[in-house]
Amino acid sequence: MKQKSKAYVNLLLVVIFWGMTFPVQKNILEGLSPVFYNTLRFSIALIVLVPLRKKLGLKLTKKSLYQGLILGLFLSGGYVFQTWGLVYTTASKSAFITALYVGLVAIIGPIVERRVPSKYQILALGISLVGLYFLTTP
Incomplete structure (x- = not known):
């Protein structure tokens, strides 16, 4: 199997x-x-990860611990709000709303990279x- 085909199969498995x-989770x-x-x-x-860190030879510094703590707070906050919302809606709606981060990439990516978004990025957004409008309005 070609490398590109393997990538597509793996991407499909990740999505599934x-x-x-x-x-x-619901x-x-x-x-x-x-x-x-x-x-x-x-x-x-x-x-699970603490013993793996030692096996991989990763050093834990004060700076990396601080940065990991900040990122972990944002990540855990996102997960808590997502699962909290899942209590009050269907799994399919929650998955769709969560997947809208792809749209955020379409907005933030061109700003960070200082380029104009493609017509496909604008269309997808x-x-x-x-x-999202149809899902969230009565």
Whole structure:
């Protein structure tokens, strides 16, 4: 199999598993609070990743610890708000709204790279915003 074909297959697998997490999380949240659920998830990740850090030979400095703490606060805040919203809506709506970060990349990317967005980026952003409108209005 060609390298490009492998990349497409792997991307498809990522999308399938990512999409499957929303209904699974919706079912899990029927018995747990979003904060407890995310605390549990991040604690398991911490337990698994700390020994791997040593195996990979990664050094933990004061600067990297501080930067990781700041990024971790934003990441955990995003996860808590996302799972909290999942309690009040359907899994498909939550997945769609979450996937709109792609639209944010279409907006922020050209600003950071100082270039004009392509017509396809503008079209994709417009379609996603229309979809969001239909999902969020009664």
